[in-house]
Amino acid sequence: MSDTDGKKPLGVGGGAGRSGQVKQSFSHGRTHNVVVETKRKRVVVPAKPGAASGGGRSPSAVSSDPSRRPAGISDAEMERRLAALKAAKAREVEEKAQREAEEKAREEERERRRLEAEAKEREEREREEALRLKAEEDQRRAREAELRAQKKAEVTKPKAPEARPAAPADRAAAEAAAARAETKGVTATAPRKTERERPADDRNNDRNKNRDDNRRTGKLSLSQAMDGEGGRQRSLAAMKRKQEKARQKAMGFSQRAEKQVRDVQLPETILVSELANRMAERTPDVIKSLMRMGLMVTGNQAVDADTAELVIDEFGHRAVRVSDSDVEQVIDQVQDKAEDLRPRAPIITIMGHVDHGKTSLLDAIRKANVVSGEAGGITQHIGAYQVKTESGALLTFLDTPGHAAFTSMRARGAHVTDIVVLVVAADDAVMPQTVEAINHAKAAKVPMIVAINKIDKHGADPQKVRTDLLQHEVVVEAMSGEVQDVEVSAKTGKGLDNLLEAIALQSEILELRSNPDRAALGAVIEAKLDVGRGPVATVLVQNGTLKRGDIFVVGEQWGKVRALINDKGERVDEAGPSVPVEVLGLDGTPAAGDVLNVVSTEAQAREIADYRIKAAKDKRAAAGAAITLDQMLAKAKADQNVAELPVVVKADVQGSAEAIVQALEKIGNDEVRVRVLHYGVGAITESDIGLAEASQAPVIGFNVRANAPARNSANQKGVEIRYYSIIYDLVDDIKAAASGLLSAEVRENFIGYAEIREVFRVTGVGNVAGCLVTEGVARRSAGVRLLRDNVVVHEGTLKTLKRYKDEVKEVQSGQECGMAFENYDDIRKGDVIEIFEREEVQRQL
Numbered sequence: 001m002s003d004t005d006g007k008k009p010l011g012v013g014g015g016a017g018r019s020g021q022v023k024q025s026f027s028h029g030r031t032h033n034v035v036v037e038t039k040r041k042r043v044v045v046p047a048k049p050g051a052a053s054g055g056g057r058s059p060s061a062v063s064s065d066p067s068r069r070p071a072g073i074s075d076a077e078m079e080r081r082l083a084a085l086k087a088a089k090a091r092e093v094e095e096k097a098q099r100e101a102e103e104k105a106r107e108e109e110r111e112r113r114r115l116e117a118e119a120k121e122r123e124e125r126e127r128e129e130a131l132r133l134k135a136e137e138d139q140r141r142a143r144e145a146e147l148r149a150q151k152k153a154e155v156t157k158p159k160a161p162e163a164r165p166a167a168p169a170d171r172a173a174a175e176a177a178a179a180r181a182e183t184k185g186v187t188a189t190a191p192r193k194t195e196r197e198r199p200a201d202d203r204n205n206d207r208n209k210n211r212d213d214n215r216r217t218g219k220l221s222l223s224q225a226m227d228g229e230g231g232r233q234r235s236l237a238a239m240k241r242k243q244e245k246a247r248q249k250a251m252g253f254s255q256r257a258e259k260q261v262r263d264v265q266l267p268e269t270i271l272v273s274e275l276a277n278r279m280a281e282r283t284p285d286v287i288k289s290l291m292r293m294g295l296m297v298t299g300n301q302a303v304d305a306d307t308a309e310l311v312i313d314e315f316g317h318r319a320v321r322v323s324d325s326d327v328e329q330v331i332d333q334v335q336d337k338a339e340d341l342r343p344r345a346p347i348i349t350i351m352g353h354v355d356h357g358k359t360s361l362l363d364a365i366r367k368a369n370v371v372s373g374e375a376g377g378i379t380q381h382i383g384a385y386q387v388k389t390e391s392g393a394l395l396t397f398l399d400t401p402g403h404a405a406f407t408s409m410r411a412r413g414a415h416v417t418d419i420v421v422l423v424v425a426a427d428d429a430v431m432p433q434t435v436e437a438i439n440h441a442k443a444a445k446v447p448m449i450v451a452i453n454k455i456d457k458h459g460a461d462p463q464k465v466r467t468d469l470l471q472h473e474v475v476v477e478a479m480s481g482e483v484q485d486v487e488v489s490a491k492t493g494k495g496l497d498n499l500l501e502a503i504a505l506q507s508e509i510l511e512l513r514s515n516p517d518r519a520a521l522g523a524v525i526e527a528k529l530d531v532g533r534g535p536v537a538t539v540l541v542q543n544g545t546l547k548r549g550d551i552f553v554v555g556e557q558w559g560k561v562r563a564l565i566n567d568k569g570e571r572v573d574e575a576g577p578s579v580p581v582e583v584l585g586l587d588g589t590p591a592a593g594d595v596l597n598v599v600s601t602e603a604q605a606r607e608i609a610d611y612r613i614k615a616a617k618d619k620r621a622a623a624g625a626a627i628t629l630d631q632m633l634a635k636a637k638a639d640q641n642v643a644e645l646p647v648v649v650k651a652d653v654q655g656s657a658e659a660i661v662q663a664l665e666k667i668g669n670d671e672v673r674v675r676v677l678h679y680g681v682g683a684i685t686e687s688d689i690g691l692a693e694a695s696q697a698p699v700i701g702f703n704v705r706a707n708a709p710a711r712n713s714a715n716q717k718g719v720e721i722r723y724y725s726i727i728y729d730l731v732d733d734i735k736a737a738a739s740g741l742l743s744a745e746v747r748e749n750f751i752g753y754a755e756i757r758e759v760f761r762v763t764g765v766g767n768v769a770g771c772l773v774t775e776g777v778a779r780r781s782a783g784v785r786l787l788r789d790n791v792v793v794h795e796g797t798l799k800t801l802k803r804y805k806d807e808v809k810e811v812q813s814g815q816e817c818g819m820a821f822e823n824y825d826d827i828r829k830g831d832v833i834e835i836f837e838r839e840e841v842q843r844q845l
């Protein structure tokens with residue numbers, strides 16, 4: 001449509017219409033003249049097919065050629081249509097132009113931004129460069145000034161007065177002289193000034209001249225810029241200030257960011273959050289660091305000192321190990337002087353296999369020593385007792401037989417036992433627990449005396465015991481060894497005296513001594529919560545003398561001795577070394593094996609007890625919480641496969657509770673185990689029931705009963721309470737219950753073999769094997785395996801078992817039969833059929 005594109009202007013030609021021009025204007029100042037014509041006369045032309053669509057022609061062509069105009073369209077209509085068309089075209093062109101313009105604007109904006117960024121960058125670079133050059137210039141000047149000062153110092157030296165820079169007066173004189181010389185036609189006699197001899201003014205003038213020259217060149221060097229130049233100087237100065245500010249700021253920052261190495265006080269265990277606090281680091285960072293070490297902890301969990309030290313190192317601080325246990329230093333740690341030591345009674349533990357007569361022997365020894373006529377004839381049971389031998393030696397026996405008690409005491413660090421009496425029944429032999437007892441005694445480096453018991457029994461063979469012991473490196477005296485052996489009968493009392501004398505002798509060899517005149521030190525051998533008397537601990541004094549009124553700390557408990565009761569049930573005022581006494585006046589029940597120390601003041605006792613409670617808590621937290629990833633995985637894996645029988649155990653005395661727990665923990669195998677959720681001393685309480693309910697565990701009461709609220713609670717919650725007074729019954733019951741958790745074992749019994757002699761094809765049945773039962777019996781209901789060259793090729797069931805034509809249930813060995821497999825056809829002559837039955841066997845622990 002453009003007038004420049006060579007197309008004909010719109011029109012019908014030949015003056016058929018009145019022509020005119022329309023000027024179109026577009027963006028960017030472009031214009032466009034369009035020639036249009038207005039029709040005066042309406043010409044009706046019959047419509048030709050395809051004319052309406054124009055057959056690809058432009059509408060202008062249609063309008064210019066009346067013969068092609070659609071029929072029945074008036075000029076005015078045609079004109080309107082053309083105008084509409086034109087307007088549409090114009091709109092289109094306008095929109096396109098607008099789009100282009102927008103795109104161009106966008107492009108320009110992009111370009112502008114790019115240029116801006118470049119300029120900014122350049123400016124930045126220039127500024128940096130300017131600063132660098134300025135710094136260099138400053139340096140150079142400083143050097144120059146220094147040099148000048150040096151030279152000045154040289155020229156002002158008295159030996160070279162002529163070299164002194166001329167004073168203005170001198171200079172005037174010199175100039176006058178020079179003028180005179182000049183007028184005389186003589187070359188200047190004044191010596192030519194060297195650069196350094198020239199006055200500063202001259203040089204400044206030169207420099208200014210230079211600067212002016214340079215300025216004239218149109219170039220601005222950086223030094224010039226620095227030296228002056230009005231506005232520039234100001235902006236550079238401002239820049240300098242800014243730069244200085246930034247530098248100071250940066251320096252300040254770097255000072256602040258500089259790692260401050262701290263001395264971190266590190267106790268034996270520390271909470272992660274506290275550790276972070278002491279290092280002035282963020283807790284999450286510390287947790288991350290611990291995670292990198294494989295420890296999954298939270299801020300509220302404790303870690304041990306070694307782990308914490310690694311973390312402290314990693315953060316670049318210094319660990320300073322401190323011990324909260326410093327509070328314990330008040331406990332008298334002084335070594336006793338040799339002259340203060342007095343002989344003391346040995347402390348004896350009786351060990352041996354089940355039913356070899358430990359309890360009987362202890363009872364026999366006690367009874368034999370009970371002065372006839374003493375109240376009840378039998379002393380009060382306090383966990384230990386003392387006996388006097390005929391020779392007058394005092395011996396202290398621990399009344400908790402078995403190595404469980406011995407080990408648990410030893411595990412707590414209470415080395416109480418001086419001598420172990422190993423009981424071996426003469427009618428039996430060395431049994432597993434005998435060996436364990438030997439090992440325990442050896443591990444604790446405690447000497448042993450072998451008591452060969454039950455010699456009254458028919459069939460007793462003490463010699464066999466002696467030879468059996470040889471296998472376990474226990475060589476008794478009768479076999480020319482060093483271990484004393486005594487034949488006894490707990491039943492008849494025979495040989496008991498010999499045993500006591502043997503113990504006395506061993507004790508003499510050991511030269512057991514202690515200082516009775518010092519603050520007492522003892523070990524708890526049993527503790528219980530007694531109705532009416534409160535917490536009671538049976539303590540074996542090991543050193544010093546425990547007196548009424550003494551203030552003491554024992555494990556996590558403390559107290560003041562309110563009363564002391566000896567093994568005969570008598571109240572005593574004091575207990576010396578190796579004397580067992582019941583101690584009343586504790587603030588809580590300690591644990592067997594806890595050490596008792598007498599201290600000076602209640603405050604000390606309380607402080608130590610508090611520290612120990614905290615330390616134990618932290619230790620438990622550290623042990624229970626800070627599980628390594630490996631442990632977590634192992635646990636998760638183990639938990640999937642192992643069935644657990646949880647139990648809550650309550651017993652009358654600590655010793656029984658521990659013995660029960662140890663026995664229960666031994667029950668189980670890879671698939672099943674007993675888990676003691678909680679154990680303790682005293683009646684079964686509501687809290688025990690609560691715990692049991694939460695884990696769906698039964699509560700076991702050993703010689704204790706549930707109190708009324710606990711009973712009600714147990715009834716309501718359906719928690720089972722079981723009472724026992726014999727440990728073996730208890731263990732057997734739990735073992736049976738744990739066995740119930742074992743999945744039944746499926747056992748296979750082979751019941752017969754058959755050989756395939758022939759294979760027949762039977763329509764509707766498939767391949768049928770003609771067999772001979774070579775062994776056992778073939779049973780229809782049994783499982784079968786097809787063996788080819790002793791390789792199992794199929795396992796399944798029988799579809800049919802026939803004897804002649806009849807379907808039978810079983811076929812005996814030596815008989816022929818026909819067999820077909822369910823869903824299996826590939827049978828061959830010579831194959832062997834193995835017939836088996838499966839049986840489920842309930843396993844036992």
Ligand SMILES: Nc1nc2c(ncn2[C@@H]2O[C@H](COP(=O)(O)OP(=O)(O)OP(=O)(O)O)[C@@H](O)[C@H]2O)c(=O)[nH]1
Binds near residue numbers: 357
């Ligand atoms: N004939 C005879 N029997 C004895 C003798 N000593 C113990 N017995 C019997 O052996 C059995 C077991 O004795 P205990 O004293 O209970 O044995 P124990 O080693 O303490 O057993 P546990 O406490 O179960 O480990 C009891 O029936 C005793 O009567 C003995 O010298 N002669």
